[in-house]
Amino acid sequence: MPVASTRVARQERSRATQARLLEATVECLVEHGWSGTTTTVVAARAGVSRGAQLHHYPTKAALVTAAVAHLTERRAVELRTEADALPAGPRRLDGVVDLLAAAFTGPLFVAALELWVAARTDAELRAALVPLEARMGREMHRLTLELLGVDERQPGVREAVQATLDLLRGLGVANLLSDDSARRTALLHTWKRQLAALLAPDEGPPANAR
Numbered sequence: 001m002p003v004a005s006t007r008v009a010r011q012e013r014s015r016a017t018q019a020r021l022l023e024a025t026v027e028c029l030v031e032h033g034w035s036g037t038t039t040t041v042v043a044a045r046a047g048v049s050r051g052a053q054l055h056h057y058p059t060k061a062a063l064v065t066a067a068v069a070h071l072t073e074r075r076a077v078e079l080r081t082e083a084d085a086l087p088a089g090p091r092r093l094d095g096v097v098d099l100l101a102a103a104f105t106g107p108l109f110v111a112a113l114e115l116w117v118a119a120r121t122d123a124e125l126r127a128a129l130v131p132l133e134a135r136m137g138r139e140m141h142r143l144t145l146e147l148l149g150v151d152e153r154q155p156g157v158r159e160a161v162q163a164t165l166d167l168l169r170g171l172g173v174a175n176l177l178s179d180d181s182a183r184r185t186a187l188l189h190t191w192k193r194q195l196a197a198l199l200a201p202d203e204g205p206p207a208n209a210r
Helices: 003-036 039-046 050-056 060-084 090-103 107-119 123-148 157-174 181-199
Strands: none
Touching: 003 039, 003 050, 003 060, 003 107, 039 050, 039 060, 060 090, 060 107, 060 123, 090 123, 090 157, 090 181, 107 123, 107 157, 123 157, 157 181
16 A cells, blocks of 8 residues: 555544544543543543553543534534524524524533533643633634624624623523523523614614704
């Protein structure tokens, strides 16, 4: 086999190994929490040797932060695809908020919460997680602007979008220990109407008032 083909095959195997490790990590965080997610458990779940796991991710902090980053990026792609099927007009805003709300109650959000809590007392994890969360926060804000089709240079838009994300994050936390779907649905129904008003372009005062 030519050297180039061998190198490509090796790179593909390496990417496949990393993908299995990252997905297994999030699954373990959801099922076992931070303390129960060990690199040994993740390697076994992924069907990867301990040596291969250490080669790609030498520490637990490196493994879990890479997993959250990887799956967050993948989920963003899925959200864009799902949003493409939404209708235009006011119903689109409702659909976008519902998509985002689902993202803040899904397995990836639960895994991220495990890391946030653990990072409070784990200096190594906190050092890895803080810059990652800052980047992910910026990307989620940018994605929300894109899905809603709004321009944050317009007065009040940036604040309205960030308030939406903060609200959804809080509702996601509230849903962690018990099913909070009924209250969440009612709150989001009200917020959607408020958000639509906040994002409506400012047409300025009526002509006869100028």
